[in-house]
Amino acid sequence: MRRALYTIILIALLTIPAALTAGTADAASSPTARIAATGQHPGATASAVGQSQCAKPLAERSGNWLCPASPIPASTASPDKGYCKIQGCWSVYSVTKSGYSATGYFGYGDTQLGEVQLYFEVTLNGAQSVSKPVRFESSAAVVNLIFEGSRLLYTPRYPAGTPVGGAGNSHLAGNIPAGETVQWTPNGYKAYYNKASEQSVWHEWTWNMADYPGTWYFWAKSVKFVDVGKGTYHFGHDDDLGENPAENGYSNG
């Protein structure tokens, strides 16, 4: 009896992950469904999966993976690049202008499919944030590229930020040829909120590959900005990031 139970558990453990990774990009990742799921907590549409593959040699990897590879591999500050971690670089250009850039490699199994270059810039105008450009480029053609944006507020209860209700938005950029730089058009992402003293802007890029299952994702939060009075907000220093400022990986949805 006990042996039969162990057998059932073993079969479940072996078959559930396979079932989760089965299917085509079209079947697994309807962009409409993904857009409908946005505006939740950052990362709610995906969980950090596949990162363990990055530590392995390419030949030993399995399933989907996305590995960040921003220029400076440690948490060091650079006067030109801003504050860099492996997940990207955050720069503050003035008290109302800040940018984020990142590079990542994504693949499936022992095949590296492409390299992505990501960038967004946030300009503050009073209590309004304008994210433009929000940019994406991949060395390989991708399908169903979606840009998402959300305004986050921070409190002691939410040290990683929580979305401002009703302020999320998304843009389906669609199928993107290799090497083409695309932006959130026509006007990027805008949000207005002045009821929290500490805030940021969150952006996520998600995409599929025509012949592979799963959805790759990469998200990052801007440098935090604070209320300085008269209805205006200012960015802090380029390392003034909330908890968990960037994440990437893949989801099965």
Added chain:
Amino acid sequence: MGEQLLGSPRPGHGRVFVNCNRQGEWWASWQDDYPEDEVRDGEPGAGVEDFEGTEDEVTRWARTRPAEEFFIFSDEANAYLPLEPADAAELPAAAEHCQRAERPSRYAPIGLRGSNNNLR
């Protein structure tokens, strides 16, 4: 999910802000927070109206809003400065506020407006 639910600014209220990004794109935004005791559940708590365009178009739009206060961000001063009425000052060229570092500002930061003449 779509555009954020916001109302319209009330004439005589709110602030107009003008800023540009590092690509030289300009925005103006008229922002008016409604009194909390006048906002019912499910209604927007603020009125916001935006405009995008060239620096001239945006500053013209900003100056013609019936708002209470007007500001323009200066990269040079790294601060919001008062946006002067069109007939009260020579209009700033785009580069005056957008990514200019060399020339001294003709405008004082908020709170120092009275010392403008000293900067000219």
